Amino acid sequence: MRSSNPVFSRRGFSRNGYAGFNAPPQAGAAANPYAGTNPYAGQAPYADTNPYAQGQQEATQAPPYVPQTRPMTMDDVVVRTGLTLGTVVVGAAVAWIMDLSMGLAIGAALVAMVLGLVQSFKRKPSPPLILAYAAFEGLFLGAISNAINQWVAPGAPMQAVLGTMAVFVVMLVAYKTRLVRVNARFTRFVIIAAMGFLLLQVVNLLFMAFGGGDGLGFRSGGLGIVFGIAGVLLGALFLALDFKQVEDGIAYGAPREESWLAAFGLTMTLVWIYLEMLRLVAILNGDD
Numbered sequence: 001m002r003s004s005n006p007v008f009s010r011r012g013f014s015r016n017g018y019a020g021f022n023a024p025p026q027a028g029a030a031a032n033p034y035a036g037t038n039p040y041a042g043q044a045p046y047a048d049t050n051p052y053a054q055g056q057q058e059a060t061q062a063p064p065y066v067p068q069t070r071p072m073t074m075d076d077v078v079v080r081t082g083l084t085l086g087t088v089v090v091g092a093a094v095a096w097i098m099d100l101s102m103g104l105a106i107g108a109a110l111v112a113m114v115l116g117l118v119q120s121f122k123r124k125p126s127p128p129l130i131l132a133y134a135a136f137e138g139l140f141l142g143a144i145s146n147a148i149n150q151w152v153a154p155g156a157p158m159q160a161v162l163g164t165m166a167v168f169v170v171m172l173v174a175y176k177t178r179l180v181r182v183n184a185r186f187t188r189f190v191i192i193a194a195m196g197f198l199l200l201q202v203v204n205l206l207f208m209a210f211g212g213g214d215g216l217g218f219r220s221g222g223l224g225i226v227f228g229i230a231g232v233l234l235g236a237l238f239l240a241l242d243f244k245q246v247e248d249g250i251a252y253g254a255p256r257e258e259s260w261l262a263a264f265g266l267t268m269t270l271v272w273i274y275l276e277m278l279r280l281v282a283i284l285n286g287d288d
Contacts, residue, residue, distance in 0.1 A: 069255045076259035077246050080127075084134045084263045085270070091138020096146045105143030112136035116268065125260035133264075137271055148278060153285035160278035167232060167273055171239040182244040190237045197234055200227075221283075228280030235273035242266050 095105065115133040119126060145157035174180045246262045248254075 080263035087134035092142030095142025231276030
């Protein structure tokens with residue numbers, strides 16, 4: 001479902017592939033190798049609210065009064081991401097315990113998709129909207145995980161959770177050590193790959209709806225395994241974009257409220273990876 005698709009977690013992609021921190025290119029941006037991906041390149045868009053962005057003022061010149069907003073920190077991102085993911089987990093636990101039917105699960109998925117799209121195109125983050133998205137997403141994940149655990153591959157949800165955590169840790173280490181460098185070329189590649197992946201998913205769903213069975217075979221067998229691995233790798237690449245967004249937001253003094261957007265993007269990406277991992281594990285266990 002779209003709610004697990006990180007493509008929509010950026011409030012609509014612009015030229016640089018990020019949302020929430022976009023700024024127009026400046027005259028000196030060409031000298032910056034990350035000008036295409038750094039939404040703050042050339043000039044910090046929050047300079048008016050960041051008391052440190054303007055440099056030192058002359059002692060005889062009093063700066064104009066501007067209401068101050070505390071810039072976001074890594075702690076803000078961690079706390080809000082933990083709160084959002086915690087809401088997903090609670091929703092999943094409720095659905096699992098109540099043995100939520102797949103009909104209600106699909107309804108929850110549609111609601112989560114709508115809420116995610118609304119937040120994606122809002123100018124400012126809405127914490128209640130983000131948490132509501134997380135709750136409905138959790139209901140869907142809990143129901144589908146329970147169904148797969150009961151009828152397809154016992155233990156698959158736990159394996160998918162561990163796999164998702166492993167992907168997150170590996171990508172975080174790769175990003176921090178600069179094994180993965182997020183630049184304009186990297187961003188364009190990830191966006192184009194995501195669009196192609198989603199297009200194949202839509203085509204497969206159409207074949208399933210009108211032709212029956214597994215459509216083009218993307219959900220079973222060898223092709224399903226390849227498609228599942230591609231989905232996990234694509235989600236991992238989007239994690240790098242999320243890390244870059246957080247790093248730039250902190251470095252250039254984004255307002256504290258923007259940490260909700262970072263949490264929203266990270267949550268959607270992790271949900272994407274979990275769903276692809278869950279499908280991959282189910283296929284592998286089913287082929288045993």
